[in-house]
Amino acid sequence: MTDMSYLDGNMLDGPLRELFAVDLSSATGRCESCGRLGPVAGLHVFSHAPGLVARCPACGGVMLRLVRAPDRVWLDLRGTTFLQVPMPLDQPHPRPL
Amino acid sequence: MSPGFQGRPRSAEPALPPGQYLTEDFPVLSAGPTPRVPLDTWEFVVTVEGGAEFRWSWDELMGLPQETPTVDIHCVTRWSKLGTNWQGVSLDTLLEGIDTAARYALVHSYGGYTTNLPLDDLRGGRAWVTHGYDGGPLPAEHGGPARLLVPHLYLWKSAKWVRGIRLLVDDKPGFWETAGYHDYGDPWREQRYQGD
Numbered sequence: 001m002t003d004m005s006y007l008d009g010n011m012l013d014g015p016l017r018e019l020f021a022v023d024l025s026s027a028t029g030r031c032e033s034c035g036r037l038g039p040v041a042g043l044h045v046f047s048h049a050p051g052l053v054a055r056c057p058a059c060g061g062v063m064l065r066l067v068r069a070p071d072r073v074w075l076d077l078r079g080t081t082f083l084q085v086p087m088p089l090d091q092p093h094p095r096p097l
Numbered sequence: 098m099s100p101g102f103q104g105r106p107r108s109a110e111p112a113l114p115p116g117q118y119l120t121e122d123f124p125v126l127s128a129g130p131t132p133r134v135p136l137d138t139w140e141f142v143v144t145v146e147g148g149a150e151f152r153w154s155w156d157e158l159m160g161l162p163q164e165t166p167t168v169d170i171h172c173v174t175r176w177s178k179l180g181t182n183w184q185g186v187s188l189d190t191l192l193e194g195i196d197t198a199a200r201y202a203l204v205h206s207y208g209g210y211t212t213n214l215p216l217d218d219l220r221g222g223r224a225w226v227t228h229g230y231d232g233g234p235l236p237a238e239h240g241g242p243a244r245l246l247v248p249h250l251y252l253w254k255s256a257k258w259v260r261g262i263r264l265l266v267d268d269k270p271g272f273w274e275t276a277g278y279h280d281y282g283d284p285w286r287e288q289r290y291q292g293d
Contacts, residue, residue: 046128050173050253050273053128060130062209067277069290074277 009043009054015066019073022085030081033061040064040083113177114284120176125238128272132208132237132258139242141226142261143191146199153191155242158226161186166225168248170255171284183246184229188219191226199264203271204245207258211271213280214247214254216264223249226259251282251289 013025030037036058043054043063051067056079065076077083113119136155143151153161165184171177202216218224224247228235235241240257247254253273274280279288287293 048124049126049128050278051128051276055129062129065276067273067290069277072277072290074291076276 006044006046006055009039009041009045011045011047012040012043012052012054012064012066015052015068019066019075022087024083024085026086028084029063030084031056031059031061031063032079032081034059037084114171115287116289117171117175117177117284120178123178123181123239124172124174124176126172126174127238127257128210129208132206134207134242134258136242140261141191141243141259143195144261144263145195145197146264146266151191151195158186158228158243161190164225165229166227166246166248168246170248170252173251173253173278173282173284173289177284182231183225183227183235185225185227185243185246187222188224188226189222192220195264197264199266201265201268203263203265203269204254204256204259205261205263206256207260209272210256210258212254212256213269213271213274214250215268215281218247218250219262223247249283251279251284253278254282 010025016024024040027040028037029040034056036056038057042057044057046053046055051065053062054064055061056063061079063079067074139155141153141158163184164187165182167180167182169177169179170181199216201213202219203211203213205211224245226243227246228241228243230236230239235244243259244257245255245259268280270280277290279290279293282288
């Protein structure tokens with residue numbers, strides 16, 4: 001008997017694009033459980049479930065849960081201490097005082 | 098008696114809760130890797146609100162009176178399966194003699210899953226800790242060695258790989274309930290999501 005297979009975090013791109021205006025495909029996140037910093041695309045996503053469950057590839061901790069109802073969506077990020085999203089530079093780097 | 102009243106409709110199609118479709122296979126849903134729990138270390142623990150613990154080893158569970166419920170099951174992802182055959186121990190048996198003023202239960206599993214429900218829904222011959230399915234041991238992908246079975250609620254309440262139940266004075270939402278799913282989850286009232 002084998003474990004339920006999972007998808008890689010790239011599959012979160014579409015579902016999250018529905019919720020966020022920014023592109024999260026190149027975002028990184030830090031695991032609340034073990035502190036690992038890694039790309040969202042590298043998470044292990046269990047999708048044969050009532051929602052999407054994205055786990056840290058290192059410790060298996062749940063970093064993200066996304067539940068989609070026909071008219072609502074819930075995002076739980078308590079297992080992620082931050083999402084780091086690349087942004088276009090919108091001002092020159094401040095000079096030291 | 099009104100004319101035509103004959104109790105349950107005698108339709109060839111069995112009645113399903115609203116929004117459900119009938120399936121003949123047994124889909125496997127899981128929020129994570131399947132835990133492998135050796136029987137010699139398996140345990141089931143009921144923790145009362147004051148902290149007291151009541152524990153059963155695998156052999157002790159097998160030594161309790163066994164029941165063989167045949168029940169319909171309904172998954173919130175819209176499939177239902179009728180007439181499933183299980184073997185296990187009634188929660189009435191496990192909770193017998195446990196003194197508690199708790200009104201809620203938080204079920205927890207090997208692998209970290211949790212789900213909440215009112216304690217009353219575990220009583221009255223409506224809930225079991227099951228270890229057998231269709232005449233054989235319960236396969237790991239369906240929750241073996243043992244899973245909770247509460248068939249009158251959506252199947253996410255029937256926690257796979259069950260390890261114990263905490264009896265609580267105040268309700269505490271579990272894994273899916275903290276992510277938008279309903280705290281009670283009655284399929285006949287279609288309580289899928291918070292606010293339904």
